[in-house]
Amino acid sequence: MITVERLTRKYGAFTAVDDISFVCQPGRVTGFLGPNGAGKTTTMRVMVGLTPATAGSVTIGGHHYHDIPNPGRHVGVLLDASAQHGGRTGREVLELGALSMGLPKTRVDEMLEMVSLTQAEAKRRIRNYSLGMKQRLGIAHALLGDPSVLILDEPANGLDPAGIRWMRGLLKGYAERGGTVLLSSHLLHEVEQIADEMILIGNGRIVAQGDKKSLLANAATGGVHSFATSLDNEALAAALTAKGVTVTSAGDGLRVDAETVEVGRTALEAGVVLTDLRNGEGGLEDLFLELTAETQRETVA
């Protein structure tokens, strides 16, 4: 539903978005993932016409955003939950949105209920809101016009764990009903739990895209690893090293560059009791850090 074609945005000599193309399909949640300053926000701003593109284009369901009549009814946008007048109440923000989109006032109460903002909270001024409350309000504002496409920039930012779980359910349900969702994040675990499809961006370029499985398959070069803790780590490490497997200590246990089955077999042979053995869940994280390494502010040790 959202089609980005060879999009480039330059600021003088700096290229914020560098010739990127991708598609967000309806019925799916697309995660837009990248470190700070990778170009996620710029791309989303171009999508809704707030930033002009230097080259390339974005269409939503075949239309340029500018050509969509009353766009709030078709595309729900949350780019910055803090970009609201601090002196307005939460309810007033939604009522202004409803007025502008031509919606009945009852819609405001429905949305407040949906994002779990109480009537008392809705009467407070936004300058007294926490970031999490602003995010809820922003999501309510984006959903106000019952759009079929959602564009959310860092929506989980500032939400508490329960709030993140709630949002995950909300967006999954929304996509299951046929909606198109694009959400950005710089936190991998936030996205990998929600997104059906992931687009990894670094330095303004797409470094990888696909679902979690295919991304991991492509990252096979990154190597599988597992974490093991046993009653005798030294003996286990020695046995693994003897097999030519690289072992490093990690916290109370070991980080082993081998699959769990291999570690289990070695422990059995060496007669060491394993107390914990699991897959290196960091597979995707390693991939993410590796792919975006050049753009990271901190080098990965």
Place this chain on the structure above:
Amino acid sequence: MSTATLTPALDVSGTAPTPFSRLVRTELRKTYDTRSGLWLLISIAVVTALVMVIQVSVALAQDLEVGFNDFLTSTSFSIGFLLPVLGILLLTSEWSQRTAMVSFSLEPRRTLVIVAKLVVGIIYAVAAVLVTLLLATVCTAVFDALSDIPADWDFTVKQTLLFLLLQVFGMLTGFAFAALLLNSPAAIVLYFAYSFILPTIFGIGAELIGWFHDIQPWIDFNNAQVPLFDTDGSVSGQEWAHLAVSGVIWLVIPLVIGFWRVLRAEVK
């Protein structure tokens, strides 16, 4: 990737574009739905009333003669400079509060949003004139009742219209400066420099430089507006010409550049 997948189209045929009247209503509501906005409107009315109350008190105490027209003239100390400030804040508050992001994503036809704000400014100028006429009537009546000197009620419809035009010009000038700078403090400073410092500079220039004396009426918009309230409602053809030419310089040009800037600006 799945390049073969056909992107489903978004059916927008059933959606009507946002009507302009709704944009105006939205923009109007934004002017009074915050405490700061509401108090700005209230203080404009209060200051206007206060200036007239002082005027009527002084006139009564010192047995001076005042008329309806005098009460309107005194508004140069109230709505005369508060309406332009309102015109400035109408526009710049969207930038200082960053709500322009929401406004322009709900209505990407930015020209319409800005024109809606302009209409709201004119609505307030008309409202301010109505309130002023009412207050002036009350003050004139009070003076008439309490003073031995009979009040001068003389004020024509034409004068009323010129007075309205004056207030609309003031508001628009503020709005134009705001569009040019998109920053509240900068636009307010520019407006006050324009209305309080510039006339002095123009005056000195006209005094000392011969040729400047000749062109000053054509470039001094402040001065060109004087006939709108200084006379008995008769503005000469040349005075209208001065008003038109200086108005293009101080009102139309900043407004056009400002519009162009807002349309092209990256909204952050």
